[in-house]
Amino acid sequence: MRYLPLHDRDRSEMLAAIGAPSVDALFSDVPADALLTEPIAELPPHASELAVERHMQRLAGRNVSAGSVPFFLGAGAYRHHVPASVDHLIQRGEFLTAYTPYQPEIAQGTLQMLFEFQTQVARLFGCEVANASMYDGSTAAWEAVTMARRITKRNKTVIADGLHPHYVSSITTMARFTQDRIDYAPPALSPDCAIAELAARIDEETSCVLVQYPDILGRLPDLAALAEAAHEKGAMLVAVVTEPVALGAIASPGELGADIVVGEGQALGVGLQFGGPYLGLFACREKHLRQMPGRVCGETVDADGKRGFVLTLSTREQHIRREKATSNICTNSGLCALAFSIHMTLLGERGLRALAAENHRLACIAADRLAQVPGVSLLNESFFNEFCLVLDRNARQVVRELAAKDVLAGVSLGRLYPGDDALSRGLLVAVTETTTEEDIEALASALEEIVA
Structure with a gap:
């Protein structure tokens, strides 16, 4: 039975307070073809719990699992083998039920794990510092754009044609509500990453250049050349990594001159999971630490000189005034970060x-x-x-x-x-x-x- 505590009068008062004529108006930004006009035919309006379970099992049986047939899907979400020990460890009660370390004195295990996670991400990306994870790769890319704007005081973002279109969509959607200008065009079916043409689009108004590495067509752009071109114009280079396993074989973006490196951590420890939840990775140069969104966990000692962990930096809206916040991201993918960190630990560098x-x-x-x-x-x-x-x-x-x-x-x-x-x-x-x-x-x- 549905539990709806609000009456029509309550809804009318709330709509009047925000200036919306109806509840439907709250969904005006959703494309019309994505909205349901009638109930889903596959789901009966009323049935017993047992009948619903059987019905859902029949529907699930129509899916083809990734491991049951030859599987070559990628494009930002990759099927890798996740050791059984990863799932076993993340389901320990002290990890599975932990939300976020608001009280460091009783969340030492979570804080230590995030501290190790930050170290792994920073080393993987070739940067000096990393935060304690974000929602996913696409929103991390947007956060990099806003970070570059704060640092450079510019508002033009040049996006390489090889950036995943879903990432581009997330960035352009958010840019509607800011002063950021987005310079982007889709790729051509060419083996050439067109670095010279991309560099020519950078000017004195450019805050950053976003480039995926490897890009959506699997190509490997020359980050070093692009970093040099960006820095000559006073802009920052943001590298986006959707397949972190690649960094076991190719040079890290930070090593090649990237100022900010973001990415998706799904490939390590997390699994495909029907598209989420996934794990945003974010790292940068130490000199930009205070402009980095999210949170940073640090190591210290307590009054007795014993090793301990704390939240070193939390410049988000829940901790400081809105106008001084670096991000409105209000949590982090902690359990996915733990899975990533365990998998990385099991692998080691070799x-x-x-x-x-x-x-x-x-x-x-x-x-x-x-x-x-x-x-x-x-x-x-x-x-x-x-x-x-x-x-x-x-x-x-x-x-x-x-x-x-x-x-x-x-x-x-x-x-x-x-x-x-x-x-x-x-x-x-x-x-x-x-x-x-x-x-x-x-x-x-x-x-x-x-x-x-």
């Missing part, structure tokens, strides 16, 4: 490098084999574990036909860039350590049947 090497080895095998299929060509000149294929026909339809053959072939660019005919033939293929050579052959054989 394990991460070995994992990255295996990802790249299998990706090279896949790229070589798939490029032999008639009607298929490999776009990339370099890549880590994800690359772009160019097909002779619409890739979105090919993905659907392959799914009917129980092969999840990848992500079509037509799905990420709907309505862009120039990109409609692009197919992103991701290969991780969970992919077998049999899976690769199954994809190649199915492609040969469909594309040829």
Whole structure:
């Protein structure tokens, strides 16, 4: 039974107070085609608990799990093997039920874990400091834009064409409510990252340049050259990493000159989880520490000289006045951060490098084999574990036909860039350590049947 304590009069008074004519008006920013006009047909209006459980189980049975068929989906969310010990440890009561360390004296375990997490992220990204996690990669990217504006006192953001379109969407949505100007255009099906053209868009009004590394097409942009171009104009370089395992094989963004590095931590310890919850990563130069959003945990000693952990920096709205806050993010993905940290600890530096090497080895095998299929060509000149294929026909339809053959072939660019005919033939293929050579052959054989 529904529990709705408010009466029509209560609702009318609240709507009048905020100046909205109706409850529906509160959803005016949601596209009309995304709103339901009638109840969901698959869900009955009334049933017993047992009947609902059976019905939901039948619906769930129609899903195809990532591990049950050859799986090549990526584009910002990656299937990696998560050791069973990660799930076991994060479900310990002292971690699973902890919300956030408002009272440090009784949250030492959580604070210590976040302290170690910060250290791991800072080392992974090649930066001096990192915060205690954020919501996800896309919102972390937006926070980097606002941080760069505060530091440079400029409001123009130049976005490389290879930034994930969902990240671009998050940034442009938030920029509607600020003074930030966004300079962005979708990518072309080209192996060239066009760094010179991107650098030419940087001017004296630019606060930062955002570039994904590796980018949405799997390409590896020259961050060092871009950092030099940005710094010459007084702008900052923000690097976005959606596949942190890549940093076990390629140079870190901080090492190449990035001022702020953000990313998505899902690939380590978290799992696909139907798209969330995920884990935002954020790191920067130490000189910019006080402008970094979120929270920072630090190590200290107590009155007896014993080691302890504290919240060193919390410049968010719940702790300081709104006008002085660096962010309105009011929590962090603590349990996901714990999973990330445990997985990183289990791997260690050697394990991460070995994992990255295996990802790249299998990706090279896949790229070589798939490029032999008639009607298929490999776009990339370099890549880590994800690359772009160019097909002779619409890739979105090919993905659907392959799914009917129980092969999840990848992500079509037509799905990420709907309505862009120039990109409609692009197919992103991701290969991780969970992919077998049999899976690769199954994809190649199915492609040969469909594309040829």
